[in-house]
Amino acid sequence: MAVSHDLRTFKNAAWLGWQMEANWTDPFVFATYSIVKPVAGSLILVFMYLVITGGETQTPFFSYMFIGNAFYMFVAEVLFGVTWVIHDDREHYMTLKQVYIAPIKFYIYVFGRAAIKIAITTVGVLVTLAFGVIWLGVEIDLGAVDWMVFIPALLVGLLTMLIMGLALGGVTFLTAKHGMGINEGIAGVFYVLSGVIFPITVLPEWAQSISYLLPVTYWMEALRRGLSPDLMTSLSGATGLSDFSNLEILLTLALSAVAFLFISSAIFRYADKTARRKGKIDWTTSY
Template sequence: MSTHWRTFKIAAWLGWEMDSNWTEPWLFVVYSIVKPVAGAFILVLMYFVFWFLQGQDQAAFDYMYVGNAFFIFVASTLFGTFQVIQSDREWYQTIRYVYISPISYYTYILGRAASKVVVATFAVLVTLAFGTLFLGVHLDFALSEVPMFLASLALGIAVLLAIGICLGGISFLTAKHVHGLAEGIPGIFYVFCAVLYPLSVLPGWAQTIGRGIPLTYWFDITRRILSPTTGIDTTLEGYTDMGILGLLLVSTLVFFGLSVVIFRTGEYFARKAGKIDMTTSY
């Protein structure tokens, strides 16, 4: 256990150094603030288009804004886990040295992704604060909801890490050209997981897909906690908060089990084919 914790800490430190060493600390902080604010302005522009077509709807804007804010976790976490193998193998060509060291490479990837989660957390806080102070987003966060919120947040991030590890296991056997997979998968979640709009606006087959993705329930319970007065039909009203939390817990366990299987399978076939440290030369 101590070896895993030490591996996680060092990998997290390494990930942070790699993410932030391109500039001075103060400029990195400025960048970390400006980036989510710029994303919020893009969302405002999208809302103005909806407003022009359908009229002003503050509840719809709150719904869209909160979902988009927490989607930052999705993009950052999936990219942070998926790109570890790709970057170590293709860019830095250090994977052979890390892989043969007496550590768990699975834990190492989780540690490397931790810095992405930290930066994403800061970006989400900045986005929510900016929306509340300057865009009129209504948040109603009661202190009694803090345990539920923290539990759902932890489970949501855990599911994302597990999905990212699944993609990482696949990347053992793929060339560097599949780097866009870490962007394409979040795009699917963006469409089917009720990020900008409720499931009720999707056709039946798309709603079925959305209900099969655990992130849909994470976004829903997050909105229930932070913005419970939107009054929008999400098609998930039949689930209680504890029911959704239970679904997230089961999903986390299932996806972590699946991630171990896919990761070990990809690792096995990559070792067998001699592809662990094989770079893409075209």
């Protein structure tokens, strides 16, 4: 009974999230926007790469950069999606108190709302990768994909991002105008230090030490190994994680998910308790 109730909460929250994401225009315009936006964002990075390298795209590092940047959309959108649920319901719609006292598990509601972000972002990632393969020569061969690495890595990584987003959502309870800035700052740290667009070996040693502590570092490595094994073989020794086997990468990612589950739960519970005590659950900040 409890499970079916949670599933119904998740489904209804996801439906609500879809209505809020897509109700600003007609389906055709929304579909066009969902396709053009991720491709345009990736092209900004591609043009910078072309200027720096003199137009050279037929190198392993170009594919390394493009694939990492495509999957980074999940990092930014999932973290932002979880925290934005709390921010939007509190500041814009002013319904957070009503949702909070409803007979549902609040975190199930938050994850349901964020699920639609994952769905929309998945379309963007697929479109971006297809664009890269067809027009830019990105090294992805579907026949060579290691699905036993790629699928578990994708699922565990998304779960980790949701868990980390829960912690940032807790911080949003206690912040006024800085919640989104904190969220973007954390995402920016991941972008620079997690091997998203360049191997962590180009970083100074102190920064590499931080990179090895970030779950996104192992997530990006696992996704690339699963999606383009030949590419990662050609870059062996350059990524900083070549000493890890595929199984070790996946285990490290899974352990980081478990660790952040405890950390994020503790942060969220503390923020929840503090917000209740100080009356900040529905306290708008009047931007």
